[in-house]
Amino acid sequence: MSSKGFLSSPTNRRSFLKHSVGVAAAGTFGFKLASPAIAKETTWTLANSLRSLANPYHATFSKGGADFAKTIDAQYVTLVTEGNSEKGISDIKALLQRTGGKLILNVDPNDSPDARVIVNEVQKAGGYVVTQWNKPDDLHPWDHNPSYVAHMSFDGVPAAKALALQLFKAFGGEGGVVAIGGILSNVPAIERKAGLDQAIAESGGKVKLLDFQAADWNGQKAFDVTQAWLTRFQGQINGIFAANDDMGLGALEALRQAGLAGKVPVVGLDGIAGAVKAVEAGEFAATVAWDPLWTGGMGLAIPYAAATGKIDIAKEPKEHREFYGTSIMVTKDTVAAFKSGGAALDFNNLWSKVTGPIQYRG
């Protein structure tokens, strides 16, 4: 039927891949953008579910998925939640339906509770799923063999703590910092704040937290907040800690307005291009890169291996079922190496970047 024709049309596949790696020419959308329909019952379909393609982290995440899909020449689909849990979940259900359960899903749930619902749906349909970042503490892959292959995350607390220490180092270990948080109730936001607090506590009073404000992951808000801070704490601000790079860059621009860019060090997390550039320029003291290319790809490679029987997931040790990936601290010293590295990923070496089991903090 027509869908078959549409599927096998190479131009469509090419244009789709082109767009999904994000070099779309302006003004070509609509059905040019339509991905090929899925051939049922024959191959596995790969899908990454993420918040929105409009942010660099997830765009790269999606690219990672596309890259892996290319290596096994499988259909690859990106689902976006638009920050709306219900939408995210119903899209996944629809895709499970459409692929008759032959779905390999790598999902960054919009909010931790979503994970349980998604896992149950995938298990019902007989697909395979890996979750990223968010899941309820009492939800474990080994309780849902074989469908729930793994949960991978990055430990926000130590990362943020290490990052904070980098920041303190940048201004000589003594002085006042201000901190910009994400959406107050988000798990990563909480972890990263916790990491910062630890670092401050350990500074033994040398470093003072002047103020903490929430900018909802929004660079714009971070900009306004920072400007107000510059007035409120004239001269007292020695460093700015931002819970993600976008807000960090917002803060940096506010500093630039006041001619303080590069004078007051900023740190952020995610390792997006802009932040890395800022590190090179010496305006960011550091950023933490999560390697979304790897998570985006490996989050599919592992369940694919399980699905195709390359590994028996049920027999894998727990630290291969719930684990932290390697986060990379990017500082002025390491930035060159960081940029050159991270080239071709070896999707066969599944556990190369595993750095230990998930910690549950009360």
Added chain:
Amino acid sequence: MEPVLEIRGVSKAFPGVKALDNVSFSVGKGEVVGLIGENGAGKSTVLKVLNGIYKPDSGGVFIDGMSANITSPRDAFDKGIAMVFQEQLMLPSLTVAENIFLGREEEFLKYGLISKSRMNVAAAIELSKVRLNVAPSTRCSELSFADRQMVEIAKALSLDSRIKGDVTILLDEPTSVLERKEIDLLFEIIKDLKQRASIVFISHRLEEVLAISDRVYVMRDGKVVFETTAADATVKGLHQHMVGRQLHNEYYREARQRHPTAVPVIEAQDLAKKGRFSNVTFTLHEGEIIGIAGVIGSGREDLAKCLAGHTAIDAGVLKIGGKPVSFRAAYDATAAGIGLVPSERKIEGLVASFSVAENMTLAAIPKFVSGCVLRFALENKTARDWVDRLKIKTPSTGTMVGSLSGGNQQKVVLAKWRVAGVRVVILDHPTRGIDVGAKEDVYELIRDMTAEGLAVILLGDTLEEVIGLSSRILVMRDGEIAATFNAAPGNKPTQVELVGHMV
């Protein structure tokens, strides 16, 4: 005399009403033509056809003998016709000058910009024509009602300095909101305007019309029934033609006029509302109809609104059935048994998109609820009863009221208050814009109400109506009751008597 502006055999129908029926009408150069008739006779419709607001269904408009197609008021303006509307159309956020030249700013454009200074100068010229000294840069929201009327007139006059060739100015009840001296002023203006322009002049006040016009048309029920030169016309004669019948008392069912009982329903003591009316005192009895006469601005509408609870009184004592009351809003008045039949029927009287039944029960919904569910059967039955009783012409009780004729709509409004079981009905221009047959029905209904012991306060559409229906008449002027007349059947005051106290 060669007519500059003329309509021939024009007919215009609105849903349920034939507003104009084969009307022919002409204005000569430099002529002032009076156009009189009761409300709903079709006067304003004629003007709105001339002004391009209404397209005639048949017949045509002719300018200097040439057939003309006037598409919009703006188009009319460019063809030398300007109109002063009954409803005021000043935009509050704009200045006087901007209102005068709204939509015609081109002449003040320079490099695409409006030169306010030039516009104000030009406006000042127009304002001087109406001897109005307000700064052209004043916001209209800060003008008095009468001043706005003068601005409206100035806006129309701005035509004659802008259009080459013949100019016609249509005045729809320009005097109704004006004070005596402003009226005299307006007449002077019209007189020296005659040198350059022709004028069509609508007014209720026959004396005025005779005083200013060269020629007079009388309209009734959408037809021109009489045409005469002002010189050989008399108020009485014109009046005959306007009403078209000798036996008014028959028309107004005077035979059924009850002798008011002694039971007071409303007792008003020195009611006052700042800037609107003051020390208004009267008593309304069961079965009585009190008519209130007065020009617009006399305060009678405001009084009516206060009695209906729409606005609050500032001073005085109002007793309903002996108990003093104060109304926070209309719902208090309704609860006290007072209902207002508003002049703005479509806005305050009815929910146009609601069915006949839904409208009839709107003011009495609780009566049609059992266990918080509407009793549709009862509602429909009640509605059907009233449809029969009031001879309402409607396909069904489920028909959208908006699609009924004005007369039938008005009956629905009356039915609404009957269903609500009010004891006092305030009628604000109850027969405005409804055709003659329906009028008689409405009069019949009013008599029915009094027969059933209801009391009525009537703000008549015409003096004649007030006189014909009321058993007592209060004449209001400048917010005070200037005179009170008893109007027992067969012994009614004349219009001239009343007018004497009105202006």
Added chain:
Amino acid sequence: MGAVLSRAAVAKMPLLARWRNWAPVAVLFALCALISILSPNFLSLANFVGILNSAAIPTVLCMGATFVILMGSIDLSIEGIVAVSAVLVSLLVDNDVSTYSIGLLAVPIAILVGGAMGFLNGFLHVKLKTPSFMTTLGVGFAGIGIATTILGGFTARISDQSIRYLSLGRLLGLPVAAWIALGAVLLALLMQERMRFGRWVYAIGTDEMTARHAGIPIERTRILIFSIAGMFYGLAGVLSVAQFGQGHALISQGRLFSTVTAVVVGGTSLSGGVGSVLNSVIGVFIVTVLANGMILTGVPPYVQQGVQGLLIIVAVTLALDRSRLDVVK
């Protein structure tokens, strides 16, 4: 064609009317006074410059939105249009994604593209007779989508100093962005006061019938206004890029409601016909100063939305002349 002026309006004392006009300014001053008592730093020049920086983009946005709201319509496409123009600019000047480098030429292009999307708003709204609320909502969604598609989700970092100057540069000690915003205000004021459509907006917003009778081309004016609004959003897109040195699809997240709020807090009525671009400028400053002040005075993050909510209510209660609208929707 309903009488344009209710009797109530006539009775209204001009004095009260004048106070109404000045209420937003009063609110602003009261706010400033309060904050400067709690935090002396507030009155520093540095903070003033900071506030100007934060206010620049919202001001430009409000210039567009005010006209639309004066017509009694609403524009929910702000974020979408800004996103598209921002992404375009960031791709057209020196950047790390595309190879274009046309410098300041990108500015007029971005403004025109904004205008084009605004035109789409107006065109669909007028021709399909769909309420502006939905039309602009749809176009807004599309805008975000387009911006995301163009960049494929990535961020374009710009290195073009001429664009950066628009935000970083200083003229007479004030940020260039502030001067541009000032320019936008003057332009909008010129349109509102001295151009025909500027006056017609009031007529349409107050009473479309009267406007029609006066021979005002309603449809054309509506489309024109939406297009002009789009152009202002386009300019705001340029400024956003200049300020953040990057363009991406979410660059204007949260701008929509803050803009409408500013317009209304400034005293422009959502029902149309009443208000002015100057009111909106005041509105922008009320909102900006409040946000700034809440941080200066250390209001805890999670109550800030609440405080803002309360202030909106207070400001609007004082500023909005509600005596004219006997029916509040």
Added chain:
Amino acid sequence: MGMRDRLQAYVPAIVLVALVAAIGLYDNTFFSSGNLLTIFADTMTLFLMASGVTFVIMIGGIDLSIQSVASLASCILAISLPRFGFGAVPLAILGGTVSGLLGGLVSTRLRIPSFIATLAVSGLVLSAAYWLSAERSINVSSEDSDRVLGWVVGETAGVPNEIWLGLAVLAILSGLFGLTPFGRLVRAIGSQERAVMASGIDVNRTKVAAYALSGTMAGVAGVVMGARLGSGSPTLANEFLLPAIACIVVGGTAITGGVGSIWRTFVGALIVQVVRIGMTFVGVSAFAQQIVFGFILVAAVAATMDRGKIFVIK
């Protein structure tokens, strides 16, 4: 024209059927009963959100606070579930009612346009949610949710309970709308508020009730979301506001008030959901989805809007 009206009433349903058919023809797994049921079930939260606001829009107002209100309700639910068990549900819904009431009072008593009044109240509600939840998202233990929230997440007669709930709400609200004085007044106020005032009716009381109802339904939606996701959080209902209003208008209810109904919103919600899911089925890439969605929205409104009784379109 009566004929046209009657036809008009079916347009939304026709649009829906057409969409479903089109997508099904492209990929017929879409028709599988399981899938349709799933879509149906997933639509209900959206419908619950929109159902209450429909009344507000019918009176010519708007309620922009539902998103925060639903989140607040989910927080109240998650917090009080351990302590009060089932009592948590009415408590959470009550929270919604109160928030709605507040919006209504601000709008009517202070005579502030609902657009701004509810926007402001939404800020207050959000602060309250953050304060209650101590800025965390609160998990609902699975045994709690099994014990208390089974009526939301379970299945009955092979049909997900969300659907039963949605249909129940549809029935109740349609009844409220079509059979009660309240519904009658809501319609009347939306079409000609001044006539209703002049008929001696306390308009504000009805209005406030409408806002309260809107808040209540947002509360219910919050509870359902909390149950489905097993958590409460101040951001749980984010990105729900505009889609909810889209449902209402896509269903053909006039944003200017007076004209509309609950079932229109119900159909509207299904349309919105089908379009979204449909794009995944047809395989519209994630990039294009929002663009397509945006234009389909406008087209749908253009088709379903009942212009018979609307004169000036602003």
